[in-house]
Amino acid sequence: xxxxxxxxxxxxxxxxxxxxxxxxxxxxxxxxxxxxxxxxxxxxxxxxxxxxxxxxxxxxxxxxxxxxxxxxxxxxxxxxxxxxxxxxxxxxxxxxxxxxxxxxxxxxxxxxxxxxxxxxxxxxxxxxxxxxxxxxxxxxxxxxxxxxxxxxxxxxxxxxxxxxxxxxxxxxxxxxxxxxxxxxxxxxxxxxxxxxxxxxxxxxxxxxxxxxxxxxxxxxxxxxxxxxxxxxxxxxxxxxxxxxxxxxxxxxxxxxxxxxxxxxxxxxxxxxxxxxxxxxxxxxxxxxxxxxxxxxxxxxxxxxxxxxxxxxxxxxxxxxxxxxxxxxxxxxxxxxxxxxxxxxxxxxxxxxxxxxxxxxxxxxxxxxxxxxxxxxxxxxxxxxxxxxxxxxxxxxxxxxxxxxxxxxxxxxxxxxxxxx
Numbered sequence: 144x145x146x147x148x149x150x151x152x153x154x155x156x157x158x159x160x161x162x163x164x165x166x167x168x169x170x171x172x173x174x175x176x177x178x179x180x181x182x183x184x185x186x187x188x189x190x191x192x193x194x195x196x197x198x199x200x201x202x203x204x205x206x207x208x209x210x211x212x213x214x215x216x217x218x219x220x221x222x223x224x225x226x227x228x229x230x231x232x233x234x235x236x237x238x239x240x241x242x243x244x245x246x247x248x249x250x251x252x253x254x255x256x257x258x259x260x261x262x263x264x265x266x267x268x269x270x271x272x273x274x275x276x277x278x279x280x281x282x283x284x285x286x287x288x289x290x291x292x293x294x295x296x297x298x299x300x301x302x303x304x305x306x307x308x309x310x311x312x313x314x315x316x317x318x319x320x321x322x323x324x325x326x327x328x329x330x331x332x333x334x335x336x337x338x339x340x341x342x343x344x345x346x347x348x349x350x351x352x353x354x355x356x357x358x359x360x361x362x363x364x365x366x367x368x369x370x371x372x373x374x375x376x377x378x379x380x381x382x383x384x385x386x387x388x389x390x391x392x393x394x395x396x397x398x399x400x401x402x403x404x405x406x407x408x409x410x411x412x413x414x415x416x417x418x419x420x421x422x423x424x425x426x427x428x429x430x431x432x433x434x435x436x437x438x439x440x441x442x443x444x445x446x447x448x449x450x451x452x453x454x455x456x457x458x459x460x461x462x463x464x465x466x467x468x469x470x471x472x473x474x475x476x477x478x479x480x481x482x483x484x485x486x487x488x489x490x491x492x493x494x495x496x497x498x499x500x501x502x503x504x505x506x507x508x509x510x511x512x513x514x515x516x517x518x519x520x521x522x523x524x525x526x527x528x529x530x531x532x533x534x535x536x537x538x539x540x541x542x543x544x545x546x547x548x549x550x551x552x553x554x555x556x557x558x559x560x561x562x563x
Contacts, residue, residue, distance in 0.1 A: 150362045151175045153552060154354045156345075156380075157369035158336045159187025160215075160327055160538045161526040164545030165367050165552075167334050172553055177361055178334065179354070181341040181496045185331045187371075188497060189538050191322025195487050196408045198440040199322040202489040204538045207323070210315035213539040215326055222329060225320040227438070235286065236474045253283035254290075265308025272506045273307060274299040289430045295536070296400025296448035296500040298428065306504035306512075311533040320438050327538060346383040347522045364556060367524045367548050369541075372515070373399045373498035386519065393515040396508035397529045399499020402448035403455075403490035405467040409441050413482040415475065431470050443471065447490070448500065455490045463488040501536035502529035516544065521555050524548045 153169050155162045158180035166178040184190070188203035207226055210216045219226055235242040235250065242250070256278050264276045273291060277284055288299045295302060319326055337358075344355040345366055354361045370380070372394040409415060415435055428451045434444040445467040447455070455463040464486045471479050491500045504511060509532075516530035526548035527541055534540025 151177045152363065152556065153177075153365045153367060154179065154352070154361050154363040155367045155369065156342050156354070157187065157527070158182075158185040158331070158334075158338075159369060159527070160189060160330075160541040161369040161528070161545035161548070162187075162367070163327070163331050163334055163336075164542045165369070165526055165549040166336075166545075167330075168546055168549035169552065170334075172549075174553070174556065177354075177363070178336045179340045179342055179356065180336050180338050183338050184328075185334075185336055185338075186324050186327045187541075188491065188501065189324040189327040190489075191324030191328070192487075193322075193325075196406065196440075196442060196485055198408075198442055199320075199325060200404075200406050200442065200444065200487075201319070201322050201324050202404055203491070204323045206316040206318050208316050208537045208539070209311060209313040209534070210317045211313055212311070213537075214542050215323070215330070215539050216317070218330055219319065219326055222326075224326055224329070226317045227320065228315075228317050231316075237286075239473075250283055250286065253278070253280055254287060257287050261304060261307060264304045268305065270303055270305040270507045270509060272300045273302040273304055276304060292428060292449045293430070293432050293446055294448075295503050296402040296452075297398075297503045298450050301503065301505055303504040303506045303509045305509040306535075309509060309532050310535065318437065323538065342380050344381040344383065345523070347520060352522050364559070365522055365524065365552050367526055367545075367552065369525070369527045369545065371399055371497055371499060371527065372397045372502055372529045374496065377498060379495075382523075389514060390517075390519060390525075393511040394529075396505050396511040397502040397515060398505070399492070399497070399502055399529075400448060401450055401452040401490075401492040402446070402500050403452070403460075403463070403488060403492070404447065405445040405463050405486070405488040407443045407445075407467070407471075407483045408485040409436075409443060409482045410484055411441055413441065413479075415443065415479065415482070431467060433467075433471070445470070452490065453492060455488070456493065458490060458493045460488050460490050460493070463490060503536070516547070518551065524552055 152174040153176045155166045155178045158178055166176045169176045190202045192200045207213050207216045260276050340356050342356050346353045351364045352366050375394045428449045432446045491497050512532050518524045526544040528535050530544045531540035
């Protein structure tokens with residue numbers, strides 16, 4: 144984009160799944176759109192890295208959650224992109240030993256009790272922290288708390304029961320072999336995106352808006368903002384007039400969690416067993432889960448989540464890598480180190496364009512997702528996973544929110560055209 148003023152119908156800020164869906168829908172309906180992305184790639188928190196290890200590694204989303212109702216699963220089918228339907232094989236390492244099959248069965252029984260307790264609380268509209276309604280169990284409750292912290296990347300005492308209960312979970316979590324980020328990038332391949340384009344200011348008037356970037360200004364009728372809540376509350380973009388208090392409050396009550404991943408490439412002669420997913424520990428809050436040789440790639444991927452991860456500084460954190468190494472040694476012995484050939488970490492809370500993992504409503508604040516999605520004065524619309532009531536924290540939820548925002552904009556612009 145040249146440094147000049149451009150006129151367009153719609154400016155979409157952010158080329159993650161929400162922004163891509165919004166831009167694609169608007170263009171298909173005949174509107175001119177400028178899609179702006181601060182990063183040097185599309186996808187946002189959908190990012191597949193093929194270069195570092197020689198195998199595809201998803202640093203962000205990896206599983207097609209609720210796959211039977213997931214739009215990206217439909218795209219994967221249409222494009223013959225491989226994913227795995229069978230459930231993950233779980234093993235738990237605790238107190239210096241691997242849990243037996245009988246103990247895993249006990250764990251599953253306790254997990255079902257927790258699911259029932261949460262469902263009962265949700266049906267009664269009891270919106271208190273998740274940890275407060277779980278059945279007591281000295282052995283299994285800490286593991287359940289760890290699993291929830293790993294899934295949400297937020298501390299259990301900061302998780303709204305209503306928010307968790309609102310999520311439409313079909314219990315189909317299917318990993319994409321060559322990368323969910325690559326799937327999202329495939330969807331974007333025919334969508335024109337201005338990369339490395341940081342938005343610094345959005346000025347809205349009765350007749351339209353002006354979006355300021357380092358490359359110039361864009362005059363537009365409508366703006367769709369898809370940036371994460373932590374970026375919105377950090378005032379990374381100046382709004383004129385300022386966003387109303389209710390909008391900023393909504394964003395503040397839907398904070399992104401902390402965490403990321405560490406990946407190790409292991410040599411082909413590694414003796415690591417093909418446990419597909421391992422929970423190590425857990426020591427709440429400092430626990431880590433591992434995928435071991437997913438899709439038979441010579442990789443071990445560690446998953447971090449929770450406020451304690453804020454101690455890992457930098458997008459690629461040496462401390463996170465060292466922590467994961469130590470945990471692998473605890474499980475497999477010191478000989479595992481000689482099999483590691485390449486290491487890398489990505490901590491999303493250190494990414495300036497994202498500033499966290501994905502959103503979770505604080506206790507008592509699940510209704511703020513609808514508030515976050517609400518337009519401001521018909522010129523400023525919002526989308527992204529945090530605006531989704533029943534598919535938050537997912538790429539397909541973000542995608543659907545982009546479609547919804549685009550449809551609302553089309554209705555508004557159509558009415559505006561007819562009144563002229």
